[in-house]
Amino acid sequence: MAADKPSSRRGTAAKSSERVTLAEVLRWLTARGTKKQIQELARYGIVATQPFGVTVGELKKYAKQIGSDHRLAQELWGTGRYEARMLATMVDDPTAVTASQMNTWVSDFDNWAIVDTACFHLFDRTEHAWKKVAQWAKAKPEFTRRAAFAMLWSLSVHDKDAPDQAFLDGLELIERAATDERDYVKKAVNMALRAVGKRNAKLNAAAIRTAQKLAKSEDAVPRWVGSHALRELQSPAVRKRLATGRA
Incomplete structure (x- = not known):
């Protein structure tokens, strides 16, 4: 990615x-x-x-x-x-932050607030952000994995120049992580899915397809992620914003 x-x-x-x-x-x-x-x-x-x-x-x-x-x-x-x-x-x-520093800090994360603050205020502005999304999405520690999807969520909002393909790749990570039942992970996965789907019309359609697939799962966790995302992604407010180019 x-x-x-x-x-x-x-x-x-x-x-x-x-x-x-x-x-x-x-x-x-x-x-x-x-x-x-x-x-x-x-x-x-x-x-x-x-x-x-x-x-x-x-x-x-x-x-x-x-x-x-x-x-x-x-x-x-x-x-x-x-x-x-x-x-x-x-x-x-952020221009001085190394990949090593990011790995060190993420290993120190001990609550959701420091995860989200680091991702939204610093990590997403580094040159390593997208690589860390892909790496941390595969990690086992709860707050490291949350960081992957908190950063994908943040990049969906802040990285105006990122190509759609980066977010389409992100949807694949979301689908794979949607079975993680840990509260702080599943909530970040859900928010990342919603954020990607609000970026533009193309990504909205792709995110809805992912959410629909998850919502049909026999597993309660991906079903929760998908159904909660669909409520917003298919809402009149989001559709109107995308139609007017104000996503």
Whole structure:
């Protein structure tokens, strides 16, 4: 599976004289953390390592202030702490991210939120994105496999230059993974199928065929994936958007 490299879409790199240090970031996180937000993480099924209790909205605003800083991202990830790692995915420079780094980070994933944030804010903007979709789709660990389909979902939205064939290949991966009964995998597979099918009319038709095939399965898991995707892919709202070229 291959496609053109997506745009990095990352903010201007911070000048060396203006670099925010790891110590400064940790102080910022500590000052803004609340017990209420830590409780919210649990409510959404996010099993976080040493959380500070800072909202994603606050992290995004702070990331914009920091700018792009690959070295800081590595340092933040190395702390092992939830919000520090979330912030790392938001400030890292996608042009500096290696395939090895992606493999290392994906092996550290321990909840769905860090998976999705990394895929939507960083991994999908690297030159390795499409190769990792294909590789990780075959992986056994739950969050690694979720990453494959979270990234396919993200690329469906963000990679405007990717050819249809890349997504048609993605539908084959979706069909093969649709039997995975693990909750965080099947939900990502479902969202990827829906996202591919909303990209354009051709892919909508292909995604509907895949969803219909899955919906007829005797296995409850692919049947769930297919039927839930069909509801949106065949909806009047999606058909209207595709007809007007606003997918």
